[in-house]
Amino acid sequence: VLIILAAFVMMESPRWLVLKGREREARQVICSLHPKGYDVDDAFKTINESIEENQEGGAGKETIGYNTILCPPTPALKRMIFTGFGTAISHQLCGIDAIQYYLSFILKDAGIVDRLHQTQILTCLGVLKLLCLFVAGPMSDRFGRRPLLFISLSGMICALVLITWDTMMNERNGEHHPIITILGLATYLCFFSFGLGPLGWVLPPEIFSTSIRSKVRSRSRPLCVDVFDWIA
Numbered sequence: 001v002l003i004i005l006a007a008f009v010m011m012e013s014p015r016w017l018v019l020k021g022r023e024r025e026a027r028q029v030i031c032s033l034h035p036k037g038y039d040v041d042d043a044f045k046t047i048n049e050s051i052e053e054n055q056e057g058g059a060g061k062e063t064i065g066y067n068t069i070l071c072p073p074t075p076a077l078k079r080m081i082f083t084g085f086g087t088a089i090s091h092q093l094c095g096i097d098a099i100q101y102y103l104s105f106i107l108k109d110a111g112i113v114d115r116l117h118q119t120q121i122l123t124c125l126g127v128l129k130l131l132c133l134f135v136a137g138p139m140s141d142r143f144g145r146r147p148l149l150f151i152s153l154s155g156m157i158c159a160l161v162l163i164t165w166d167t168m169m170n171e172r173n174g175e176h177h178p179i180i181t182i183l184g185l186a187t188y189l190c191f192f193s194f195g196l197g198p199l200g201w202v203l204p205p206e207i208f209s210t211s212i213r214s215k216v217r218s219r220s221r222p223l224c225v226d227v228f229d230w231i232a
Contacts, residue, residue, distance in 0.1 A: 018047050084204035087149075091200030094156060096192050099185070106185065109167065111176030121182060125189055132193035139194070145203050152195020159188035 011033065017026035026047070030040050099106075103125070107118050140148050163184035166177050 014044075015047050015051070018044075018051060080207055084207045087200055087203045087207075090153075091196060094153075094192065094196060095160070096197070099188060103185065106163070106167075106181060107178070109170060110178045110181035112178050112181075125182075125186060128186055129189040129193045132190045133198060136194050136198050140199065140202070145199055145206070148195045149199050149203070150195075152191050152197075152199070155191030155194070156188055156196065159184050159191060163188070 011029045012025070014026040014029045014033075017023070017029065023044075027040055027044060030043050031038075034040070034043070103122055104118050107121060112118055112121065136148070163181065166180045166184060169175055169177065
């Protein structure tokens with residue numbers, strides 16, 4: 001319902017409108033997105049200069065197509081697409097959706113069968129995951145995307161190893177260690193929110209150049225969500 005309602009108020013991208021020659025509509029969108037008194041001409045000029053710069057550099061929409069993205073002609077473009085796609089794919093293959101979907105089942109296997117206790121634990125895990133997002137923003141700006149991404153992946157791997165070990169012990173010996181399970185889940189969710197979660201969305205757009213960003217993102221997200229999310 002919210003998506004349907006948002007469709008009536010959502011505005012078109014001013015850059016796309018300029019590319020299509022609909023400059024009057026682009027100006028209207030810019031005016032509606034900025035406070036009164038904002039220099040619309042300056043913003044409009046910046047968009048035009050960016051488009052002209054890409055086209056003059058041979059990166060206009062006439063020269064950069066989907067074939068170029070699928071078969072990159074230069075090593076630099078290959079590294080760019082490999083890094084962007086790799087980050088987006090890792091975001092889905094890390095198993096976050098499966099973990100969150102089966103959280104209640106994992107807690108039940110750990111010996112926590114009371115629904116009230118499960119709800120309380122799930123609520124605490126959700127709040128903890130949300131708090132880590134607020135920490136991730138300033139940390140990624142201060143220390144960089146790459147270190148935070150590797151720290152996040154390392155922590156998630158350790159957490160998954162801990163959860164796997166605890167599950168194996170439960171199956172072999174019938175011993176339940178709910179504290180270890182909760183600790184593993186909390187560690188996994190925290191490290192995901194600390195790095196890979198937000199950076200999976202932030203890093204690819206920053207890597208892709210303006211000339212191919214929209215095309216690559218339009219292909220990478222459906223591929224990751226529909227295919228790799230199903231695999232995970």
